[in-house]
Amino acid sequence: xxxxxxxxxxxxxxxxxxxxxxxxxxxxxxxxxxxxxxxxxxxxxxxxxxxxxxxxxxxxxxxxxxxxxxxxxxxxxxxxxxxxxxxxxxxxxxxxxxxxxxxxxxxxxxxx
Amino acid sequence: xxxxxxxxxxxxxxxxxxxxxxxxxxxxxxxxxxxxxxxxxxxxxxxxxxxxxxxxxxxxxxxxxxxxxxxxxxxxxxxxxxxxxxxxxxxxxxxxxxxxxxxxxxxxxxxxx
Numbered sequence: 521x522x523x524x525x526x527x528x529x530x531x532x533x534x535x536x537x538x539x540x541x542x543x544x545x546x547x548x549x550x551x552x553x554x555x556x557x558x559x560x561x562x563x564x565x566x567x568x569x570x571x572x573x574x575x576x577x578x579x580x581x582x583x584x585x586x587x588x589x590x591x592x593x594x595x596x597x598x599x600x601x602x603x604x605x606x607x608x609x610x611x612x613x614x615x616x617x618x619x620x621x622x623x624x625x626x627x628x629x630x631x632x
Numbered sequence: 633x634x635x636x637x638x639x640x641x642x643x644x645x646x647x648x649x650x651x652x653x654x655x656x657x658x659x660x661x662x663x664x665x666x667x668x669x670x671x672x673x674x675x676x677x678x679x680x681x682x683x684x685x686x687x688x689x690x691x692x693x694x695x696x697x698x699x700x701x702x703x704x705x706x707x708x709x710x711x712x713x714x715x716x717x718x719x720x721x722x723x724x725x726x727x728x729x730x731x732x733x734x735x736x737x738x739x740x741x742x743x744x745x
Contacts, residue, residue, distance in 0.1 A: 553733065562722060562736040563675070608675060610734075618729035619688045622667070624674040 522547045522613045526623030534631050539596040541626035543609035550612045552585055552592045553620065558605040566594075599630050633658055636725050636737035644743045650711040653740045657704050657725030663687075664706040665730045666698060669720040669739070678721075680730035681706050688730055710742075718744045 523546040533539050543552065551570045555563040567576055569585035569592060576583045582595045592611075596603055606627045610620040637656045645651050657664050665688075666678040677690040681700035698708040704725075710717055720739045726732035 550731075555734075562738055563724075563734070565733045565735070568733065612731040617688055618731040619677065619680065620665075620731050620734065621677070622675040 522611070522621050524609060524611050524621045524623040526609055526626055528626055529624065530627045530629070532629045532631065533599050535601060536598050539599050539603070539628055541594050541607050541609075541628075543592045543594075543611070543623050545590045545611050545621075547590070548614050549589050550614050552612075553610045554583060554592075554594055555608045555610065555622075556605050557608065557625070561605075563608060596628075599628070601630050601632050604628060604630050633660075636723060636735055638721075638723050638737040638740050640740060641738060642741045642743075644745065645713050646745050647713055647715060649713050650709065651713060651742060653708045653710075653721055653723075653742075655706045655708070655723030655725075655737060657706070657723075658735055661725035661727055661735070662704055663726045663728060663730055663732065664700055664704060665724045665726070665734065666706070666708050667722045667724065668692075669722055670718075675722070678708070682729070713744045715744050718742060 525544045553568045554566040557563045567583050572589050573587045574585040580597045584593045606625040608625045609623040639654045663682045665680040668676045680688040684700045695711045700706045722739045724734035724736045
């Protein structure tokens with residue numbers, strides 16, 4: 521079945537450094553979503569990418585969807601302590617199951 | 633609009649018991665999905681309900697079941713609890729399908745002793 525892998529599992533950065541998490545699917549995706557979960561909280565929707573090669577920005581966050589629609593990345597420029605949390609990607613396959621498969625998440629820790 | 637609510641927020645049970653968790657979706661949302669979150673396994677999809685019908689199911693044993701009512705509220709039941717069932721159970725509602733934007737509730741933290 522469809523699998524979504526996410527790397528790295530953990531990333532510990534100094535405040536001000538950049539951060540990137542990568543998401544790879546075993547199958548072509550219809551779309552991909554990104555979520556952020558703060559420590560002790562629940563996942564919160566960040567963005568959805570639908571088109572091949574799509575790039576979207578939200579302030580310091582840049583999201584990319586690969587040309588083949590099988591991979592995606594989230595890049596944070598100049599991390600801040602408020603960026604701490606776990607970032608999940610979630611992909612929907614090309615079948616009609618309307619099911620999201622979540623990646624295992626990347627936990628970001630930021631040293632002040 | 634009020635967000636997704638889940639009750640109870642915390643639960644402690646012993647092995648062999650059963651448990652029922654409740655989820656009230658955002659008003660107007662018809663799809664409810666359930667996820668199990670553990671430190672080592674991330675977010676694992678349990679099932680999705682739409683219009684009182686289970687539309688999708690993850691790879692969990694039959695001890696895990698759910699249902700949805702006509703007002704879109706959903707319940708999840710786990711029978712014959714095992715130690716490994718200890719986890720955060722998250723409910724998410726979405727407008728139409730399980731692949732629409734998921735709005736998560738705060739979760740129910742289940743501890744099995």
